[in-house]
Amino acid sequence: MHSFVHALLGLSLSAQSLAGLTRRQNEPLAPTVQVRNGTIEGRYMAAYDEDYFLGIPFAQPPVGDLRFRPPMPLNSSWEGSHNATEYGYQCIGYGMDTWSQGNYVSEDCLTLNVVRSTGSGSGLPVVVWIHGGGLFNGGSSDNRYNQSFIVQQAALAGNPIVAVSINYRLASWGFLYGQAIQDSGNTMLGFRDQRLALEWVQENIAAFGGDPGKVTIQGESAGGTSVGALLLAYGGRDDGLFHAAIAESGPPARVSPYPTVEDWEPVIANISRETGCTNATDLLQCLRAVPSDELSAVFNSSAVDGAAYGAVQDGDWITAPASEQLESGNFINVPFIIGCNTDEGAGNVAELAINTTEELRDYLASSQDFDNATTQDMAILYPDIPQIGIPMTYSERPNSTLGLQIKRAGAAQGDLGQEGPRRYAAQQMAKNGAKVYSYRFNVLVNGQDWTVGAVHFQEVAFVFYNTEGLGYPQNMNPNPLGGEERPKYLVLAQLMVRMWISFINFHDPNERLGVDAATWPAYDVDNPQNFVFEQNVTSHAEPDWHRAEAMDYIGQLITARAGTNCSGLVDCGASNTG
Numbered sequence: 126m127h128s129f130v131h132a133l134l135g136l137s138l139s140a141q142s143l144a145g146l147t148r149r150q151n152e153p154l155a156p157t158v159q160v161r162n163g164t165i166e167g168r169y170m171a172a173y174d175e176d177y178f179l180g181i182p183f184a185q186p187p188v189g190d191l192r193f194r195p196p197m198p199l200n201s202s203w204e205g206s207h208n209a210t211e212y213g214y215q216c217i218g219y220g221m222d223t224w225s226q227g228n229y230v231s232e233d234c235l236t237l238n239v240v241r242s243t244g245s246g247s248g249l250p251v252v253v254w255i256h257g258g259g260l261f262n263g264g265s266s267d268n269r270y271n272q273s274f275i276v277q278q279a280a281l282a283g284n285p286i287v288a289v290s291i292n293y294r295l296a297s298w299g300f301l302y303g304q305a306i307q308d309s310g311n312t313m314l315g316f317r318d319q320r321l322a323l324e325w326v327q328e329n330i331a332a333f334g335g336d337p338g339k340v341t342i343q344g345e346s347a348g349g350t351s352v353g354a355l356l357l358a359y360g361g362r363d364d365g366l367f368h369a370a371i372a373e374s375g376p377p378a379r380v381s382p383y384p385t386v387e388d389w390e391p392v393i394a395n396i397s398r399e400t401g402c403t404n405a406t407d408l409l410q411c412l413r414a415v416p417s418d419e420l421s422a423v424f425n426s427s428a429v430d431g432a433a434y435g436a437v438q439d440g441d442w443i444t445a446p447a448s449e450q451l452e453s454g455n456f457i458n459v460p461f462i463i464g465c466n467t468d469e470g471a472g473n474v475a476e477l478a479i480n481t482t483e484e485l486r487d488y489l490a491s492s493q494d495f496d497n498a499t500t501q502d503m504a505i506l507y508p509d510i511p512q513i514g515i516p517m518t519y520s521e522r523p524n525s526t527l528g529l530q531i532k533r534a535g536a537a538q539g540d541l542g543q544e545g546p547r548r549y550a551a552q553q554m555a556k557n558g559a560k561v562y563s564y565r566f567n568v569l570v571n572g573q574d575w576t577v578g579a580v581h582f583q584e585v586a587f588v589f590y591n592t593e594g595l596g597y598p599q600n601m602n603p604n605p606l607g608g609e610e611r612p613k614y615l616v617l618a619q620l621m622v623r624m625w626i627s628f629i630n631f632h633d634p635n636e637r638l639g640v641d642a643a644t645w646p647a648y649d650v651d652n653p654q655n656f657v658f659e660q661n662v663t664s665h666a667e668p669d670w671h672r673a674e675a676m677d678y679i680g681q682l683i684t685a686r687a688g689t690n691c692s693g694l695v696d697c698g699a700s701n702t703g
Contacts, residue, residue: 215264268596349375470539545679
């Protein structure tokens with residue numbers, strides 16, 4: 126294990142935030158718990174009056190012959206106490222979410238972390254955080270995902286919880302696909318890691334004071350996508366691993382169909398060539414013999430260009446398109462929070478300099494594999510008019526790299542990737558009797574310009590109550606809750622974290638827990654409403670009819686393209702608005 130410990134460990138709190146949090150008499154300095162595999166010794170943090178148990182293994186290391194196989198449960202006990210005072214390695218990943226946190230990576234990475242308020246008792250609700258990062262980078266030790274603050278807020282609100290965060294295999298280590306992987310049953314290993322972690326929680330969380338019958342899973346971006354994969358797993362079979370779910374900016378169904386074996390074969394051919402496994406009779410066995418550093422270099426090269434990490438229809442975990450499962454009710458029916466941010470797509474198009482309708486259509490054709498008819502439909506549904514916040518004039522443009530139609534392109538891209546699928550999932554799940562709460566995060570955080578707006582990821586600091594911006598590189602992305610608007614941000618952050626705590630405790634975000642809030646209505650297909658989080662006006666419910674015609678069209682695309690390689694509504698046998 127590496128020697129780094131979360132930067133939070135040295136962070137001081139204000140006197141107000143520490144009010145009432147004192148060391149309880151007779152508590153051991155080093156907290157210990159007894160789990161199935163032995164004794165775990167954690168760390169007591171006096172600043173928060175919390176116990177940390179970090180880097181706990183929940184599976185056998187996926188190395189050697191266990192590389193590219195589903196995770197195996199721990200099959201042995203340790204002697205003495207297992208030291209759980211430092212985070213484990215992140216799984217090998219490739220991207221800023223890995224490198225900005227120190228690049229502490231290893232194949233031996235299947236660990237989880239548990240945070241609880243000291244002396245908080247037993248039978249407590251549990252939240253399990255699944256980190257984002259595109260399924261190709263990131264980890265539970267990312268400072269931005271520290272759960273100490275939400276645990277502290279829950280204790281202050283009188284509704285304590287136990288918080289868990291997990292690692293899972295990433296990129297080609299966890300989501301390699303192709304014929305050999307399909308035939309051998311070694312698909313979607315990263316999702317299978319998450320599921321085994323949830324099985325570990327069921328078996329062991331009571332030792333930490335948690336109730337295995339009150340588990341909420343929570344994820345953002347790829348973590349939200351993971352929540353969707355868990356809801357759809359095995360045809361929606363409910364094995365009692367969780368009892369509520371939160372998906373932030375990661376809807377369970379997408380416009381793009383699941384990638385196929387044929388889609389992956391060029392990538393597999395590249396990997397085979399670069400590793401010398403082209404003529405191997407057993408591709409995976411050959412790859413298991415490649416040294417980790419050499420294989421990682423291949424997985425971090427152009428050899429994997431075109432790889433699409435995520436769910437595949439493998440006939441096991443996923444047996445049907447996501448839209449088909451949602452529409453037929455074949456998902457785990459638990460209380461569900463789903464939402465996204467107003468300007469999800471702006472970050473994708475900010476540097477593309479889209480200035481004309483033709484450039485917008487070209488972008489949609491290349492990024493979404495749309496045919497001409499579908500790009501024309503999208504251009505009509507997202508017209509060049511001020512009502513959508515566009516166009517931008519040259520005098521308004523802060524720099525020449527931004528396209529004049531950034532708002533228009535961002536709206537189309539964001540609705541295709543997030544807002545449309547969010548609305549589609551909320552409708553289908555509510556139709557099938559699920560208790561769904563839908564939201565829109567409409568906050569311009571510190572450090573973001575209005576031309577970009579409320580982009581992807583910006584709600585995370587609020588729901589984690591990360592008021593000091595822990596883990597945000599100050600030279601690149603300052604504290605989202607800093608600046609002149611900080612007093613408003615702090616009020617909103619407390620509202621959001623308390624609503625999340627309410628949902629974790631009661632499966633309803635409307636228990637006030639010490640904050641004033643409007644009612645967040647459950648989603649009703651006859652009267653659909655979002656809850657809108659804002660800092661300049663009171664957060665409130667709104668009818669979910671924002672760009673309704675475009676959203677309906679995107680819903681048709683999701684259904685029509687499911688499980689196919691067709692390029693648009695025309696080729697998929699559906700009508701279009703043009």
